[in-house]
Amino acid sequence: MRTKFKFSLSQTVLTLLLLIVTLTMVVPVLNIIAKSFSAPEESVRMGGLAIFPRKFDLINYRVVFSHPALMRALANSVFITVVGLAINILLTCSAAYVLTRPGLTLKKPLMVFLIFMMLFDPGMVPEYLVIKDLGLMGNQWSVILVMAVNVYYLIILMRYYQAVPSEIYEAAEIDGAGHLTTLFRVVFPLAKSGIATITMFYAVIRWNEYFRAGIYLTKTKDTTLQVILRQFVILGDTASIVGQQNLFNYNEFARIDYNALRCATIVVSIIPILLLYPLVLRYYAKDVMAGGVKE
Amino acid sequence: MNDQAAASPLKRKRSVWRKLYDEKYLYLLILPTIVFFILFRVLPIYNMRLAFFNYSSRAAWKFVGMKYMNMIFSSPGFMSILKNTLIISFMKYVMLFPFTVIFAILLNELRSARFRKYVQIVTYLPHFLSWVVIAGIWILALSLSGGVNQIAAFFNLPQIDYMTDRGTIRWILMISEAWRSIGWDSIFYFTAIINIPAHLFEAAEIDGANRLQVIWKIIVPALVAPMLTVFIMNLGFFLNAGFDQVLNFSNNAVQSTIDILDTYIYRIGIESGQYSLASAVGLLKGVAGTGLVLITHVISKRLTGEGVW
Incomplete structure (x- = not known):
């Protein structure tokens, strides 16, 4: 009896501790969502711990979704993510297929080359100059192409391919x-969870990319949501947001609470991540989520 | 794989070049990936020499040593x-x-x-x-x-x-x-x-x-x-x-x-x-x-x- 009581006490302490850890993540995110859905007169007075909207109002989202620059950036983000993702998947899937063919003559040199490419980072300035020399500066293809293959994800996918029984090949x-038929008709369906996993990882890095987009997309009309988010939320550059908006919808803008508008912009930018997240858990974190104490 | 090779001695005798030729479509499949790495990783690595040169966007870079x-x-x-x-x-x-x-x-x-x-x-x-x-x-x-x-x-x-x-x-x-x-x-x-x-x-x-x-x-x-x-x-x-x-x-x-x-x-x-x-x-x-x-x-x-x- 005594040990049992002691045991549940430690469980209570443990549960409380981990609950606090999760609250540090849950509360700020809910707070941002709550502020973004509140009326400006209320959101300015809301503290950082409020998790429910006060005086529900969609004004912040009306501003975001009627803002030409923001909408343009959102469309650019979607374009770069979708096209970039297609290239990522196509190249990674075919490269993994080639590298997992048994007896491939050049397998070793190719792997050594790829691993070297993974380990050695030439740095931002040499890459910047290459983008310039290739004439890609100010072109959305710079951001799309410069992240075409990630060796780490390629190796993850190769492991899934290797799990496909060789009799099937x-x-x-x-x-x-032929190789293409085998790849699309045989390997794709069998390595589905592997492809799903790398697709999600690629999608997340594509969507979250802000740095290269910020320096390679020199024209405002080409820029992405994360870049605008950084200007507005981190650098506090309200001028770029207000400038056009002022002319466009003055009355509504006079009411706006900038912090709440920042919150709404953040929420819009994390929605795709939140939609993707259940799939990440299902495909990648499945084993650790099902695991736990072995009885 | 080894069984296969042992079963057909003809296959084993093939020269490396012949084997590479047989695998040509595979290399074609991985070619875009290799080209990507050459353009966006190897070229930047080559650009790292700029540490010892003066940059110029038009003329050749001028070597300046440890400057x-x-x-x-x-x-x-x-x-x-x-x-x-x-x-x-x-x-x-x-x-x-x-x-x-x-x-x-x-x-x-x-x-x-x-x-x-x-x-x-x-x-x-x-x-x-x-x-x-x-x-x-x-x-x-x-x-x-x-x-x-x-x-x-x-x-x-x-x-x-x-x-x-x-x-x-x-x-x-x-x-x-x-x-x-x-x-x-x-x-x-x-x-x-x-x-x-x-x-x-x-x-x-x-x-x-x-x-x-x-x-x-x-x-x-x-x-x-x-x-x-x-x-x-x-x-x-x-x-x-x-x-x-x-x-x-x-x-x-x-x-x-x-x-x-x-x-x-x-x-x-x-x-x-x-x-x-x-x-x-x-x-x-x-x-x-x-x-x-x-x-x-x-x-x-x-x-x-x-x-x-």
Whole structure:
């Protein structure tokens, strides 16, 4: 009896401790969501611990979604993410296929080359000059192409491919399937969870990219949501947001609470991540989520 | 594969060139990836020679030897930037390190599977937010009207504007790093824990060991190898110190306290266009970073028989 009581006491302490850790993450995010949905007169007075909106109002979202520069940036982010993701998947899937073919003559030199590419980072200035020399500066393809393949994700995908039984490849070969047919009809369906995993990882880094977009996309009309977010939320540059907006909808703008507007911009930028997150847990974190104490 | 080769001696006799020819479509498939790396990684590596040249966008670059290397070491700010980098890295990669391990152990100790799942869902999420978003959230939470100061006021503690306070900003970097990655990084250790064979725990139970003894005698030893791996990999990041985080957490008030090598390279290289000087700092950083990994690899191999690769 005594040990049992002691045990549950330690469980209570442990639970409380971990609950506090999670609250440091849950409360600020809910606070941002709550402020973004509150009326400006209320949101200015809301503290950092409020997690429910006060006087529900969509004004912040009306401003965000009627703002030409923000909408343009959102469209650019979607474009760069979707096109970039397609290139990521296509290149990574085919490279992983090639590198997992048994007996590939050049496998070793190719792997050594790729791992060296992963370990050695030439740094931002040499890369910047290459983008300039290739004439990609100020072009959205710079951001799309410069992140085309991630060796780390390639190696993850190779592990999934290797788990596909070799008899299946042999059967496809006997049936006269070419490499492309094998890749799309045989490997894709069988390595589905691997492809899902790297797709999510790529999607997240694509969507979150702000640094290269910030320096390579020299024209405001090409820029992405994360770049605008950084200007507005981090650098506190309200002028760029207000400038155009003022002319456009003066009355509503006079009411606005900038911090709440910042919150709304943050919320818009994390929605795709939140939509993707359940899939990450399902495909990547499945084992650790199901695991735990072995009885 | 070997069986196949043995079964058809003809195949084995084929020359390498013939084999390469047979594999031509495979190389065609991987060609775009190779071209990508040549354009966007190999060419930049070749550009690193700029550390020893004067840049020109039209004419050929002019060799100037050690000019920029000397410039780095005679610049008054460089040593403090190096110091900042090492301090911030130490806080993030050494001081924070045990907490991630402890977090994994605590997670495993939770009896309620549902609560554990909740903790996992919440703590893995920040890893997927960009540093721009995280900095945005933290700037709001740490401002004088934010949640942290509200709690401090409740306990009659002083109100601090953490983001612009030189005394606290490095701690903020360390804690926000923990906030972002303690959950996700603990997965590595958590996986090691759940892979411990169940019979070890059963034996401990029969021997009447309590939880602390189980943790200390069974779980911690199983975590030594993964800890070493992470620790060595972290050393490879030591001169990086987390550029994206620092860039977004920085402001005029604290810049001198958290200015690191990469933010310095960014400022002098991209912002003021001193490409050669920035490349020289980058080259030094790259060489020293690779050296660090090699040294730890050798030490680790001597100590444990296991290297980084």
